[in-house]
Amino acid sequence: MIWESKMPINEVREIRCKTTVFFGVGAIKKIFDICADLKNRGIDKVVVVTGKGAYEKTGAWKHVVEAFNAHGIQYVLYNKVTPNPTTDQVDEATKLGKELGARAVIGIGGGSAIDAAKSVAILLEYHDKNCRDLYEFKFTPSKAVPIIAINLTHGTGTEADRFAVVSIPEKEYKPAIAYDCIYPLYSIDDPSLMTMLPRNQTLYVSVDAMNHIIEAATTKTTNPFSILLAKEAFRLITKYLPQALMHPEDLTARYYLLYASLIAGISFDNGLLHFTHALEHPLSAVKPDLAHGLGLGMLLPAVIKQIYPVCSEVLADVLSPIAPDLLGVPGEAEYAAEAMENWLRQMGLVEKLTDLGFSENDIDKLTDLALTTPGLDILLSVAPIPATREVIKEIYKDSL
CATH class of the missing domain: 3.40.50.1970 (Rossmann fold)
Structure with missing residues (x-):
């Protein structure tokens, strides 16, 4: 795995897994x-x-x-x-x-x-x-x-x-x-508590978990544990989400989506988050009825496009279930973003920011909120590329 050679082994990083979780049907x-x-x-x-x-x-x-x-x-x-x-x-x-x-x-x-x-x-x-x-x-x-x-x-x-x-x-x-x-x-x-999730909510929460691991695996503070969990979570989501969408009461599908979500949480507890979450929070702050996972899904392809050139080895590894021909080279950024967008569309997430009432006129306000909302500066500080105003505006613009 090419990304292993890029891990800064002389930097000491925390590995976290602290809560006792009772997991499984019943x-x-x-x-x-x-x-x-x-x-x-x-x-x-x-x-x-x-x-x-x-x-x-x-x-x-x-x-x-x-x-x-x-x-x-x-x-x-x-x-x-x-x-x-x-x-x-x-x-x-x-x-x-x-x-x-x-x-x-x-x-x-x-x-x-x-x-x-x-x-x-x-x-x-x-x-x-x-x-x-x-x-x-x-x-x-x-x-x-x-x-x-x-x-x-x-x-x-x-x-x-x-x-x-x-x-x-x-x-x-x-x-x-x-x-x-x-x-x-x-x-x-307990996956048996989740069989009543509506189709859209099933999709949106799973996309939330997917964003957790894509971000956690590509921050400046990531570690091999975050990347390991990211790979498995992505594999499980892409395998079991279609089944849960077609058969909501399938406990096996719910079990593995829940497991993916759990380890995705541990992944970003270790690696932290960056662009997608920092830029989604202003969206659902301005429009509180916007589902968090939907907002993340609309932003994700544009984020991948921006960060792929500096994270190509990791992202090629993580995204391999939906894009097995990625080589892990910077020039694949557009292709990787398109692969992510196509998969989201196949799952049923087809909306863009304009469908939710946002326009180019909102980009400056959203960018201001991303840069001034308390706490989001920490996420932006660990993004794999500098979180300049221009980069943030470009992500919003590409997501319209």
Whole structure:
């Protein structure tokens, strides 16, 4: 593998894999063991953070309530988290948790609910702070109450990483935070909870995972572990996503998409992210109804086109399931981008930014947001090519 010769072996880099994840069909039943452990830790009051309905429709809530009752755990439920959760929602959930005296947080849902739960866990330890303080980096947290993540999608990997994303609506900011104190203590990844995902959501969350690994494998801070996980995650997504789209209740397909999402989360927990996420956050900050994975998918081919010349060896290896004839040379950038776009189109992601109401008139504003939103500067700083204003504008323009 040509990329191995390019790995800077004299640079010391972190390798992370910290959360205990209960993985597999039926894993939701492990909530009983988790509640027993919480009780042993002296925790008998929790706040549950979730969205408006999936926590019940999937059947997850039934198991959680039974486990609470079996172990004498009191709880308060906050079920108003929306896609692209807001600082106000986190503050509301935190208030409920503080009123109860909660000493742990359980997030049930996809990335939105779990990221909101992580944010609540921090704020339960900092009584003089609010969520805007947290996401505008007005303080640096070093502690959070224990977090339990019950995952309902196969996309974010947030159940096994130290990241969270919450929007500040009035500023059209969608910042990302990353702190060791918000690794979940335990997570549940049960594919049987995901068979009801609608077709579009199945596609978008899988595209999210795909972006995680393409970015993580190509940052300035990547390591061989990130690249190893990226290759396997990409192989699994391209193999099992078509099956899940055609047969939503196929547990084998859901199992491997969920596994791909999990290891993609660990991949970018190690390698970090760069252009696609840094440039998507402004899109869904301006248009909160925009699905995160859809935004990422619209940007991905343009990002590959920009970065391929300096990451050709790694990307040729990772993208080989959809473009086996890539040689790993810089001149293939256009071809690699087209291969990615063609695959996305085959899966059903055909939209461009203009289809979502964006135009050339929006590019300067989006570029400003990418460059000024708190936290996104960290992602842009590890991009494989300089994240100049011109490069960012070119990616947006190519994605119209």
